[in-house]
Amino acid sequence: MSFVQFATRDGSPWVPEYLTAISAELCIGCGRCFKVCARAVMKLMGINEDGEFCDPFDDDDGEIERKVMTLDKAGDCIGCGACAQVCGTKAQTHEKLAAA
Numbered sequence: 042m043s044f045v046q047f048a049t050r051d052g053s054p055w056v057p058e059y060l061t062a063i064s065a066e067l068c069i070g071c072g073r074c075f076k077v078c079a080r081a082v083m084k085l086m087g088i089n090e091d092g093e094f095c096d097p098f099d100d101d102d103g104e105i106e107r108k109v110m111t112l113d114k115a116g117d118c119i120g121c122g123a124c125a126q127v128c129g130t131k132a133q134t135h136e137k138l139a140a141a
């Protein structure tokens with residue numbers, strides 16, 4: 042199988058690896074990946090006691106059990122890999138894109 046390939050500034054081949062999933066079990070919501078992403082692909086969410094996603098910044102009721110990063114705009118990812126470099130829990134899955 043061949044994959045979508047681009048080039049770096051000097052013409053070297055660059056095969057992007059796109060963010061395709063973030064494990065809610067492994068993610069600790071540290072926000073490091075969010076800070077390095079220039080494409081606003083991810084979004085921090087809260088998880089309440091029922092296991093449902095909720096607004097991470099509205100915890101007046103104290104229902105938020107923990108916070109996790111989620112994949113919000115997957116189609117905007119350019120596959121730069123910066124988020125993978127800073128994730129210490131291996132919560133993310135990245136995949137190459139099969140060439141048509």
Ligand code: SF4
Nearest residue numbers: 078118119121122124
């Ligand atoms: S691979 Fe790059 S563009 Fe895609 S989500 Fe990670 S940091 Fe953002």
Ligand code: SF4
Nearest residue numbers: 068069071072074128
């Ligand atoms: S860097 Fe990893 S652990 Fe931290 S918020 Fe992102 S996916 Fe979760």
